[in-house]
Amino acid sequence: MQGNVRVLTVDDHLPFLRVAHEVIEATPGFEPAREVSSGAEALALADTLDPDLTLIDVNMPEMSGIEVARRLKQARPAKLVVLISSTDPGELPPSVRTCGADAVVRKQDLGPALLRRLVRAGGPGENP
Amino acid sequence: MRLAPRFAVGLAAAVLSATAVAVSLSNPASSEPALAAIFSVALIAIPAAVGIYAWARNPEIPFGKMLAATGLLWGLASFAGSGNPELYSLGRISHWIAEIALLYLFLSYPTGRLERRPERAVFAAAALLVAILYLPTALVVERYPSPIPWCDGGCPPNAFAVTGSEPGLIDGAVIPVRSLLTTLVWLSALGILALRLRQATPLMRRTLLPVLGAAVLRLGSITAYLLLRDLSPGAGSVEALGWLAMLSIPIMALGFLLGLLDWRLYEASALQRLTVEAAAKGEPRELRALIAEALGDPSLELCYWIPGTPGAWHDADGRRVELPEDDPERCVFAITGGNGRAAAIVHDNALRGHDAFIGAVGAAVLSTLENQRLTTALRASLRDAEESRARIAAAADEERERIERDLHDGAQQQLVTLRINLELAAELISENGGVGARRLRGLGSEVDGVLDEIRALARGIYPPLLADSGLEEALRAAALRAPLRASVSATDVGRYPRKVESAIYFCCLEALQNATKHARARSISINLSDVGPGLQFEVCDDGVGFGGNGTPTGSGLTHMRDRLAAVGGALEICSAPGKGTAIRGRVPVAGESVALIQVRPSRGEAAASRW
Numbered sequence: 001m002q003g004n005v006r007v008l009t010v011d012d013h014l015p016f017l018r019v020a021h022e023v024i025e026a027t028p029g030f031e032p033a034r035e036v037s038s039g040a041e042a043l044a045l046a047d048t049l050d051p052d053l054t055l056i057d058v059n060m061p062e063m064s065g066i067e068v069a070r071r072l073k074q075a076r077p078a079k080l081v082v083l084i085s086s087t088d089p090g091e092l093p094p095s096v097r098t099c100g101a102d103a104v105v106r107k108q109d110l111g112p113a114l115l116r117r118l119v120r121a122g123g124p125g126e127n128p
Numbered sequence: 129m130r131l132a133p134r135f136a137v138g139l140a141a142a143v144l145s146a147t148a149v150a151v152s153l154s155n156p157a158s159s160e161p162a163l164a165a166i167f168s169v170a171l172i173a174i175p176a177a178v179g180i181y182a183w184a185r186n187p188e189i190p191f192g193k194m195l196a197a198t199g200l201l202w203g204l205a206s207f208a209g210s211g212n213p214e215l216y217s218l219g220r221i222s223h224w225i226a227e228i229a230l231l232y233l234f235l236s237y238p239t240g241r242l243e244r245r246p247e248r249a250v251f252a253a254a255a256l257l258v259a260i261l262y263l264p265t266a267l268v269v270e271r272y273p274s275p276i277p278w279c280d281g282g283c284p285p286n287a288f289a290v291t292g293s294e295p296g297l298i299d300g301a302v303i304p305v306r307s308l309l310t311t312l313v314w315l316s317a318l319g320i321l322a323l324r325l326r327q328a329t330p331l332m333r334r335t336l337l338p339v340l341g342a343a344v345l346r347l348g349s350i351t352a353y354l355l356l357r358d359l360s361p362g363a364g365s366v367e368a369l370g371w372l373a374m375l376s377i378p379i380m381a382l383g384f385l386l387g388l389l390d391w392r393l394y395e396a397s398a399l400q401r402l403t404v405e406a407a408a409k410g411e412p413r414e415l416r417a418l419i420a421e422a423l424g425d426p427s428l429e430l431c432y433w434i435p436g437t438p439g440a441w442h443d444a445d446g447r448r449v450e451l452p453e454d455d456p457e458r459c460v461f462a463i464t465g466g467n468g469r470a471a472a473i474v475h476d477n478a479l480r481g482h483d484a485f486i487g488a489v490g491a492a493v494l495s496t497l498e499n500q501r502l503t504t505a506l507r508a509s510l511r512d513a514e515e516s517r518a519r520i521a522a523a524a525d526e527e528r529e530r531i532e533r534d535l536h537d538g539a540q541q542q543l544v545t546l547r548i549n550l551e552l553a554a555e556l557i558s559e560n561g562g563v564g565a566r567r568l569r570g571l572g573s574e575v576d577g578v579l580d581e582i583r584a585l586a587r588g589i590y591p592p593l594l595a596d597s598g599l600e601e602a603l604r605a606a607a608l609r610a611p612l613r614a615s616v617s618a619t620d621v622g623r624y625p626r627k628v629e630s631a632i633y634f635c636c637l638e639a640l641q642n643a644t645k646h647a648r649a650r651s652i653s654i655n656l657s658d659v660g661p662g663l664q665f666e667v668c669d670d671g672v673g674f675g676g677n678g679t680p681t682g683s684g685l686t687h688m689r690d691r692l693a694a695v696g697g698a699l700e701i702c703s704a705p706g707k708g709t710a711i712r713g714r715v716p717v718a719g720e721s722v723a724l725i726q727v728r729p730s731r732g733e734a735a736a737s738r739w
Contacts (some may be wrong), residue, residue, distance in 0.1 A: 019545045023552055086536075086544060108544045111551035 004031040005119055008051035010042040010068065011034040011035075011084070012060050020055065020110060039063035046072055053080040053119065057107075058092060067100045073100035082118055084110070134180050137196045141176035144203025145169045148533055152209040155279065164278050167374055168206040175199035175661040178385040185388065186484070191233070191240030195215040195384060202377070209278035212637035213287035216279075220272045220286075224262045227310075228254050230346075230377065234317055237339055246320050254313045261306040270294045271358060273303060277370040307354040310346060314347045329424045329476065334394065335387040342383030346376040373535045395485050398422040399492055406493040412444030412500045417487060419473065424509060429474040432497075432504040441472070444500075446507030463490035463497065472498045487597040532583055542578045546571060594633050598623050602633055610640055626701055626716055631691045632656075632665050635699075639711045647671025648729060649739055662697065663716040669710075673703045688713070 009020045017035040022034040035049045058065040069081045083104045146351045148168035176199030183192025208219030242248045259709040279303035350524030353369040409415040420428040432439045443449045452458045530631045594602035600618040607614035643649045649671030689699045
């Protein structure tokens with residue numbers, strides 16, 4: 001692919017956004033495009049920012065991450081949308097699988113290796 | 129002592145009756161002297177007799193006395209049957225005064241007092257009428273209006289006339305006007321009684337109805353008599369109407385008597401019924417219904433006095449109630465038993481003044497009431513216990529949710545971040561050892577942070593120090609952590625069951641937090657002692673205090689009470705504005721009886737029990 005993979009991270013916990021930024025920056029071939037703390041912001045920025053990969057927290061107060069994922073995928077089906085969850089993926093609602101997201105991963109597994117895996121086959125990992 | 133006044137009045141009535149008979153029989157101007165004599169006696173004796181009876185029955189109200197006095201007044205009025213001008217004139221004037229007295233009796237029945245404004249207004253109007261349009265004419269008329277039943281032939285002239293001739297104004301204007309006004313006054317009085325009847329309880333209606341009937345008769349006859357006499361004095365029916373008007377007075381007195389007797393009958397049957405049926409009413413609600421029916425007051429409330437509880441009055445279901453004070457529509461009657469105040473009957477205004485009757489009702493049902501007080505007390509305490517349990521359960525749920533949130537938001541998030549950082553560090557080490565090592569060391573302090581967080585959480589659930597070393601040590605540690613000067617002292621304090629130590633520890637903690645947050649205190653002292661009875665704690669601060677009326681509520685204080693109640697203890701709060709706060713609690717420990725750790729009532733409760 002040409003250039004770095006630009007990543008948008010969406011999560012209401014600021015400490016996680018900070019560490020995600022560090023991880024993405026430290027991973028060669030990836031660059032952090034933006035970190036936002038609400039789904040509304042993410043949807044607003046999607047067109048102007050045009051991220052190649054969007055990481056979205058499932059549990060967010062105002063708009064559910066699942067809903068955000070669904071809309072992003074509808075608007076731009078070619079870009080990767082990955083849901084991240086702090087609970088066990090086995091305990092997530094079934095809509096997680098049907099919303100169109102490319103993958104569902106655990107928050108704590110975020111790292112350079114995971115990022116590479118996500119991009120390589122367009123979303124292996126805990127594939128729904 | 130009490131016999132003498134009534135006896136004197138009776139004697140006076142008898143004397144006046146005899147005089148009236150003598151006067152009537154010796155009057156040359158009367159066409160029916162015997163009839164006049166009989167009517168005179170009726171006019172004096174019947175009201176006097178009924179008045180004396182009412183006076184004897186209900187000495188605390190003035191109605192009886194006034195009725196008897198009116199009877200004596202009619203004794204004076206009967207001098208109108210005399211041929212002597214002075215006595216005759218006196219008699220005629222007394223008629224007018226007696227008329228006002230009759231109106232007063234009518235308006236003030238059955239208490240003898242004018243309670244409301246409409247009645248007072250009508251009476252004032254009547255008094256004014258007599259003062260302006262009747263009494264002054266005694267100084268100017270040659271002859272009083274005739275014929276009257278006593279002297280239908282030739283009546284003697286007015287002995288009190290000071291002017292030589294009678295102004296034509298009197299006959300032309302004053303007399304017709306005052307006759308009209310008299311009719312209006314009686315009509316208004318009738319209207320007032322009709323209104324009272326409509327608003328009265330069924331019980332009151334029975335006593336008012338005979339009086340109303342007699343009043344209608346009086347109004348009708350006096351109106352017709354005055355009208356006819358003014359328009360065509362020579363007509364034969366004037367005489368008959370005059371007799372009827374006069375007869376209506378003893379009939380009114382009998383109407384009063386009927387009302388009083390009916391009331392007595394009613395009281396007797398109500399009391400009989402209550403005495404028989406009250407014992408069978410096990411349920412407070414049933415007893416209330418029985419008394420309400422007996423007194424004819426469906427809005428009646430029965431309240432039980434349960435000492436030692438805040439706001440000691442309760443209703444039949446054990447709920448706290450407030451007694452109405454200074455409410456014009458409701459009256460409160462306290463029932464006192466052998467052990468002091470037992471209950472109170474809150475009843476409608478209509479029964480005001482019948483204290484003797486309500487007192488008898490109270491006495492009749494006293495033993496049933498005493499039994500039911502126990503039931504009510506039990507219900508009240510069960511209710512309190514239920515509510516306390518519900519609050520404790522809700523508080524426990526809230527606590528669990530808080531812990532879950534704290535864990536999720538705090539420790540869990542930190543561990544997630546930590547995990548990610550570890551992965552990052554591992555990558556970095558494989559590329560660049562130095563940077564990776566630095567990163568790892570940084571992560572070490574992040575782990576410390578998480579450990580602190582979890583430790584604080586655990587302390588919030590059950591402090592390890594409390595579990596290991598007991599109340600004194602745990603509270604000392606809490607005092608050290610407090611942002612203000614806090615000291616801890618303990619006397620004979622050892623180890624106690626977990627739930628007791630937990631309850632006292634968290635109560636002291638809550639008190640400490642309150643003092644820090646709300647009281648603006650500078651120093652706090654926590655004192656524990658097991659000198660007995662029970663394990664006692666006290667948290668005193670020198671802050672702003674709270675106070676005013678009664679025990680303060682606030683969810684924190686309620687929580688403390690519930691916590692202590694759950695282990696059989698009780699809470700006491702002493703605070704005054706500007707004088708700081710002392711929160712004390714006591715919990716029974718093994719070997720002591722669990723029941724009834726008493727709490728001294730606060731200032732507010734003492735004020736409420738003043739009557």
